Amino acid sequence: MTTARAPARHDAGVGPGARPRVLLMLVLIAAAMPMRLASSVPGINSVSVLDILLGVVAITLFVDLAFRPPDVGYPKLFALLCIPAVICGMSMLWTQDRGATFRATLVYAEGIVAYLFVVRELSGASPDRVMTYIRRYSCLLVVPAVLLLLRVPGFGPEETGLPPDSDRYLSYYTRLSHPALGPSNNLATVLAFFVPLLLYWGHVRHDRRCTLAGCVTLVAVVCTLSRGVILGLVTAAVLAGLGGLLRRQHAGGRVAGKVLAAVALAAAGVALLYRLVPDTLLASRFSLVNVFIRSQFAVDAIEKIADRPVLGYGGGAAPEGMWFLARVHNTYLQQMVYFGVPLGLFVSAVLIGTAVFFFSRWRTSAVARVVGFTLVAQLFVFAVESSFEGTVLRVLFYLSIGLATTLVRASEEFPPALSSRGRI
Numbered sequence: 001m002t003t004a005r006a007p008a009r010h011d012a013g014v015g016p017g018a019r020p021r022v023l024l025m026l027v028l029i030a031a032a033m034p035m036r037l038a039s040s041v042p043g044i045n046s047v048s049v050l051d052i053l054l055g056v057v058a059i060t061l062f063v064d065l066a067f068r069p070p071d072v073g074y075p076k077l078f079a080l081l082c083i084p085a086v087i088c089g090m091s092m093l094w095t096q097d098r099g100a101t102f103r104a105t106l107v108y109a110e111g112i113v114a115y116l117f118v119v120r121e122l123s124g125a126s127p128d129r130v131m132t133y134i135r136r137y138s139c140l141l142v143v144p145a146v147l148l149l150l151r152v153p154g155f156g157p158e159e160t161g162l163p164p165d166s167d168r169y170l171s172y173y174t175r176l177s178h179p180a181l182g183p184s185n186n187l188a189t190v191l192a193f194f195v196p197l198l199l200y201w202g203h204v205r206h207d208r209r210c211t212l213a214g215c216v217t218l219v220a221v222v223c224t225l226s227r228g229v230i231l232g233l234v235t236a237a238v239l240a241g242l243g244g245l246l247r248r249q250h251a252g253g254r255v256a257g258k259v260l261a262a263v264a265l266a267a268a269g270v271a272l273l274y275r276l277v278p279d280t281l282l283a284s285r286f287s288l289v290n291v292f293i294r295s296q297f298a299v300d301a302i303e304k305i306a307d308r309p310v311l312g313y314g315g316g317a318a319p320e321g322m323w324f325l326a327r328v329h330n331t332y333l334q335q336m337v338y339f340g341v342p343l344g345l346f347v348s349a350v351l352i353g354t355a356v357f358f359f360s361r362w363r364t365s366a367v368a369r370v371v372g373f374t375l376v377a378q379l380f381v382f383a384v385e386s387s388f389e390g391t392v393l394r395v396l397f398y399l400s401i402g403l404a405t406t407l408v409r410a411s412e413e414f415p416p417a418l419s420s421r422g423r424i
Contacts, residue, residue: 024121032140057117073119073405088315095314104316111398118402127410135213138194176223188226189387193400219269232380236373294329312340331382365411371404
C-alpha cells in the first residue's frame with residue numbers, strides 16, 4: 001500500500017536532523033490542558049485554547065496546499081476518518097437541531113485538522129522521536145489531573161454551576177479526574193490510548209523513559225477507577241496474549257514478570273490513592289447502579305430509533321429535546337440515534353475499520369499490531385462510554401490516531417528500530 005506524503009527528511013531524534021517542532025509541542029500542551037477561554041460564543045458552546053491553535057494550524061495546512069499536496073498518512077485510513085464527518089455534515093439536511101449538528105460537524109473538522117497536522121509535523125521523524133512526543137503528551141495529561149486531586153488553586157473543575165456538595169463535584173476529588181477534560185472516565189479514555197504503546201516500546205527498545213511513562217499512565221488510568229476503560233485495556237491485553245500464545249506456544253518469562261509487575265504497580269497506585277484521599281469511593285465502583293441507569297438510556301434510545309429508523313435525528317441532536325439521549329453511553333447505539341440504522345451501522349463499521357486497518361499492516365510494522373489492540377480497547381470503551389461523542393475527546397481521539405499513524409509509518413521507514421522479540 002502506498003502512502004501520500006511529502007518528501008521526508010529523516011529525523012534521528014538527536015543532532016542536526018532533529019528539527020524543533022514548536023507548534024506541535026504547543027498543540028500537545030493545549031490538548032493536554034484545553035482550557036476554555038470563552039464559555040458562550042454564538043453558534044458554539046465554548047472556545048478553548050486548543051480550538052484557537054487548531055484554527056491557526058488549519059491556516060498553515062491550507063497555505064501548504066499551494067506548495068504540495070496534503071500528507072494524509074495512509075489514504076485508506078484517512079478516508080475512514082473522514083466518513084463520519086461527511087455523514088454528520090449530510091445530516092444537516094434532516095436534523096432536528098441544526099445548531100447541534102453544525103457544532104458536531106465542526107468538531108469532526110477539528111479532529112481531521114489535528115490528525116493532518118500531527119502527520120505533517122512528524123513526517124520523516126524516527127520512531128524514537130515520535131515516541132518522545134507520545135511520552136511527553138501522556139505525561140502532560142496526567143499533571144493537571146494530579147494537581148486537581150491535590151486541590152492546587154487554578155486547577156479546579158471547569159464545569160460551572162456545580163454545587164460543592166453535589167456528587168458530580170465530589171467525584172472530581174475522590175478519583176483521578178481532569179479539570180478541563182472532565183470526570184475520571186474522560187481522562188481514562190484519553191490515557192488508555194497510550195498505555196500499550198509506551199509499555200511495548202519500553203519493552204522492545206529497553207527504553208526506561210517509555211517504560212516509566214507507561215507505568216505512570218497505567219497507574220493513572222487505574223486511579224480513575226473507570227471500570228469500562230480498565231476492562232477495555234484488560235480485554236485488549238488478553239486478546240494480545242492469546243495471539244502471542246497461538247504463534248509462539250508460550251509466553252516469555254520476562255513478559256510474564258512484567259505483566260505481574262504492572263498489576264502490582266496498579267494495585268499500589270489504588271492503595272496510594274485511597275491513602276492520600278480517604279474519601280475515595282472505591283466500594284461504589286462495584287455498584288451496579290450506573291449499569292442499570294445506562295441500560296435504561298439504551299432502552300429509551302432504541303425506542304427513539306424505532307420512531308426514526310432511516311435517518312435518525314441528526315448529528316449531535318437530542319431526540320425531541322431529551323438531552324440524555326445525546327449521550328447514550330454507547331457510541332454504536334448513539335450513531336443510530338444520530339443517523340438512523342443504515343448510516344449508524346456504517347459509521348460504527350468505519351470505527352471498527354480503523355483497528356482492522358492497523359492489524360492489516362502487522363507484516364510491515366510490529367508496532368501496527370499494538371496500535372490495533374490499542375484501538376480494540378478504545379472500541380470496547382465506546383460500547384460502555386460516551387467518550388467519542390465528547391467535543392474535546394473526539395478531537396483528541398483523532399489526534400491520538402495521528403500520533404499512532406506517524407509511529408507506524410516511521411517504523412516502516414526505519415525497520416531496524418523495532419526488535420522482533422517484542423512482537424505481540
